[in-house]
Amino acid sequence: MKSLDFDFLKITWVNVIDIIVVAILLYYIYSLIKNTLAVNLLLGLLIIFLFYHLVTSLHMDLLSTIINKFMSVGILALVVIFQPEIRRFLLHIGKNTFLQKNKTWWGNLFGSKDLERDNLLRIKPIIDACKSMKKTRTGALIVFVKFYDDQLFANSCEIIESKISKRLLESIFQKHSPLHDGAVVIAENKIKSASCILPLTDNEKLPPQFGLRHRAGIGISENTDAVAVIISEETGEIAYAKQGRVRMNVSFGELEKLLNKDF
Missing domain, CATH: 3.40.1700.10 (DNA integrity scanning protein, DisA, N-terminal domain)
Incomplete structure (x- = not known):
């Protein structure tokens, strides 16, 4: 009987750091968009994405082409739509940097x-x-x-x-x-x-x-x-x-x- 290969289950410390960083980013994003219109925008984009796959699987070429053109703008559309949230995200990161957190310590020296x-x-x-x-x-x-x-x-x-x-x-x-x-x-x-x-x-x-x-x-x-x-x-x-x-x-x-x- 052949032994099973469980190499895919091996987790290194790099994988752990990767997971933690992704979790922190998701938490920051959630804290910034909760109770705002951005949640509705994300739901709208998700619905369009699922609808695109549905019409593609049904070979509805005209609708597929229209939605595909809409989705082709991709990252540019997301930047325009979520500009306030991206701005808040960058500000939130800047406020929590090491230098900002330790400005009082610097002040004690000067x-x-x-x-x-x-x-x-x-x-x-x-x-x-x-x-x-x-x-x-x-x-x-x-x-x-x-x-x-x-x-x-x-x-x-x-x-x-x-x-x-x-x-x-x-x-x-x-x-x-x-x-x-x-x-x-x-x-x-x-x-x-x-x-x-x-x-x-x-x-x-x-x-x-x-x-x-x-x-x-x-x-x-x-x-x-x-x-x-x-x-x-x-x-x-x-x-x-x-x-x-x-x-x-x-x-x-x-x-x-x-x-x-x-x-």
């Missing part, structure tokens, strides 16, 4: 105490403005970015280029102000622009009480490395959006820690 003191000076007028707007239930959306994208913001905003000020933030979001309807963008230790129109999130599972202000804050945090502070006009509650996720009922102490960490 004067982190000075940086922390400067951060507190920058954050204080923002916290004070949030306290005042929470008390008066003034709706606000403040976006913090590390790098100001002129193409993204300048085309839909009023340029301010001003020092961060409690009174300026309050006056911008005062309901009779012509600039109150939109977001304020803060970068490079300045109020760069106001009345900004931001992309809304595609997340279909957000609470129904979330209005355009919350959806815009979450949307900008999905598509860029920005974080957003949202003050509800109805309740005065403060929310904090980062990487497409939102933290509700943020206290001023928590807000200071979050901004000190991310800004």
Whole structure:
């Protein structure tokens, strides 16, 4: 009786690493597209793929040719369709690199105490403005970015280029102000622009009480490395959006820690 050959069952450490890397990539992709329209797009592409094989097996030449022409664009179509998800995927990877994770360690070598003191000076007028707007239930959306994208913001905003000020933030979001309807963008230790129109999130599972202000804050945090502070006009509650996720009922102490960490 001949012995069976089980060579195909041999697993090397390279195979294990390969499986782990693929699993990590699949997890990242899933975390980025869950609760978004990308899931529906993937299902649509899967249905088209299965339908193509069905009509091919039935020798329906005309339909096969049409679908084949559609599928021939392949990777280019996927890049166009999933451009926001690909952008978020690359941003997500960049945020989790070794250097980003250890920026605090680098800061300890080059004067982190000075940086922390400067951060507190920058954050204080923002916290004070949030306290005042929470008390008066003034709706606000403040976006913090590390790098100001002129193409993204300048085309839909009023340029301010001003020092961060409690009174300026309050006056911008005062309901009779012509600039109150939109977001304020803060970068490079300045109020760069106001009345900004931001992309809304595609997340279909957000609470129904979330209005355009919350959806815009979450949307900008999905598509860029920005974080957003949202003050509800109805309740005065403060929310904090980062990487497409939102933290509700943020206290001023928590807000200071979050901004000190991310800004």
